Amino acid sequence: MSSDPIDTPTKILQATLKLLEAPDAKLPTMSDIARATGISRQAVYLHFPSRTDLLVAATRYQDRLNNIDTGLAPSRGARSGAERLDAFVTAWGNYIPKIYGVARAIMAVTDTDAEAAAAWNTRMQDMREGCSAAIKALAEDGTLPPGTDMEQATDLLWTLLSVRNWENLTQTCGWSQDCYVATIRGMAMATLARDLGALTDVLACTDPPA
Amino acid sequence: MSSDPIDTPTKILQATLKLLEAPDAKLPTMSDIARATGISRQAVYLHFPSRTDLLVAATRYQDRLNNIDTGLAPSRGARSGAERLDAFVTAWGNYIPKIYGVARAIMAVTDTDAEAAAAWNTRMQDMREGCSAAIKALAEDGTLPPGTDMEQATDLLWTLLSVRNWENLTQTCGWSQDCYVATIRGMAMATLARDLGALTDVLACTDPPA
DNA sequence: TAGTTTGCTTGACACTGTGTAAATTGACAT
């Protein structure tokens, strides 16, 4: 019951997130957002100079709401490299669904809007830091196969963990979140740590089909 | 030196492909395409009722030009399941660069255009057939781990081979085509056939950086 | 040779969506 009145920019961001996170979300127009906020379309431009700026601001706002760092704490506290990789994959994999609505919108305009592409890349670069740290931890353990290029290993983990792959498996193929996490984790462990044991029970999920 | 004059629809398709395959390709407008073809914008509409239809037709035209099936022949002729998987991954992985320009355009409009999304999905479904066949071959060999859900295994291979993953690794991360194919093949073999040997030399590519 | 069809052009227009500019309101301080 916060009695302090919410300022207009925040109201706009909240409305935007609500629209983006709707289950059947189409890409909202500025008019949609204005209507949802309860103000005129042009008033939106008073606070956000362009649609892209608004979408980018929405992602930042959402990150603040979700406090991504708390989920990553177990990853940073992990003892072994394998443990760290495992924790990171799980944390990120479970974070994706929270940002998917907004991510989808940003990715959609990425093809036509360089500024949006830059914003999204920055965001993914942050995630890449986590990949890099996990790879480094594996290397320090000696778990990483000799001769492995750490840059390439990071690239691969980063690609495996892409939102697109999550989208493909859970949204298009209908996998459960647990099944997704288990499989990606298994693949990462098998490929990066040469640990076939991590693949036990992978690809044998028995989720009730949605 | 084909002396027979090319009909206008074909000329339009050729111009469209040329625009889409340009290295710095933006998404072309109908005006762009008309100008590149050397006809009026409205004339384009005489042959293709909408932009989406044109893009879809362009993909089909391109498939005809590239004759995708010839590349897949070794896959169908493979003896063992592993051999088949290997051949399929290689064939598809090397086909992607040929279609990437058009694929990018279609994927870009997919978020806003349901018809384009449907067309793209159909195309990817065709590719999925190949994945399914490879998985089946593995299963018949007994190479697939017991208890593996073949549907899920197909989903995974299909996701691994997505254009988005190719894009990420080769375009964003700058991997060479060979490096990409080797790595994806290794991951597929390791995950689906529990064959760690396939990962030898993977993640240790020494391409000269472009 | 005249008539018809076919393919293209030109030009206008409706519609959607983004973004800009000018006019208006309303609260608040003086």
Place this chain on the structure above:
DNA sequence: ATGTCAATTTACACAGTGTCAAGCAAACTA
């Protein structure tokens, strides 16, 4: 009451898609 300033609204400019109508020229057809 009046000036000021921010928030807001009305109106407009622009790009792009798609539609429609009229005209034109070359190629068939009678």
